[in-house]
Amino acid sequence: MFDQDVFDIQSKVDVFITKPLNHDDLRDKWQDIRNDIAERQRMIEDEFERWNHYLFYLAEEDAANDISLKYKIEHDTVSSRKIVISTKDYRMGDFEEVIGRYIKYSFDDSVYMELEDFKKSSKIVKLINKG
Template identity: 35%
Template sequence: MEHTLIDNQIKEQFISNFGDLGLTYQQIPLGRGYVHAFSVNIDKESTLKETWQTISNFIAMHFQTRIGDNFGKYNFYLFYIAVENISNELKYKIENNTFSSRKIIITNGEELSSLVNFHILNNDLKIGQENTVVIDSFKKNEQLWSKLQGRVLKGIRITNAATDTYNELLNFKREEQDEIQKD
C-alpha cells in the first residue's frame, strides 16, 4: 500500500538533495503495525559509495523520526537498487550498518513490491504437508549426562529458561534411571 502524502513530501525533499536518484516508499500492514520500506535507484557503485550514508540519514531524519510506534521504527527497510554489480566489501559495509534501518542491496532491478514480498513478508516460502519433519527417538549422550551429574547451575546471568531447561534435563535423567531400575 503506497502512502502518497508522506511519499510526495519526502520525494520533493529527496530530489532537492539527491537529484535524479529514484525514491519509492511503501507502508506494509503486518499484524497490528506497519513495516516501512524505501527503495532508492542507484546508477553506479561510486554513487552508492558516496551517498548511501547520507540517504540513510536523510530518511531516518525526515521520516523515521515521525513514526510514533516502536514496531514501525524497528521494522524499517532501505533497499538500494543498483544498476551494476556492487563490490562485496561495499555491500558488506552497507548491509551490516545498523543505524536506523535494515539495508539491502539489490542488483537485479526488482520492483519494491516484489522486494517486500521476498525480504519482509517471505511470501516466497512454500510450506505444505509434504514437508514434514520426522524426529527419531531420543538417544542419550553419555558424555553430556556425565557432565551434568552432580552439577548445580550457577552464574550471574542465569535466566529462568536456562534454569528450567537444566532442571528438565536432570528430571529426564532421574526418570530414565528409575525406568532402568524397575526392569
C-alpha cells in the same frame, strides 16, 4: 516508499527503495540516504514501526557485486535494515516481490521433516542437570 502491514499486526513496516544507483553514487551517497531515513524514523512514536524500516539500495550490477561495499552497507547499524539489490533482480514498482523475497518469510512444508529416530542422550541430560 511503500507502507504495508507486512506481518498482519496492524502496524506499519516502512519500505524504501532507491532509484537505480551506479557504483560511484552508491559508494558516495548511501550514508546520506540512510541519514534521511533515520531523521524520519526518529519522529515515529510506535516502537514496532520505528524499528521496522527496510531500505533497499537498488544498484547497477557492478555496484551490487562490490562485496566490500555491500558488506559495509548491509552491516551498518544506524537506522533501518539495509539491503543492496541488483537492478537485474528488480522490476520498477514491484514492491510485493521485494517484500516477499526479503521481508515476509514463509516456509514450504517440504522444509520440515520428522526425526523418527531422535532420542535423548542420557549423558547430555546429566550434564544439563548438573549446571
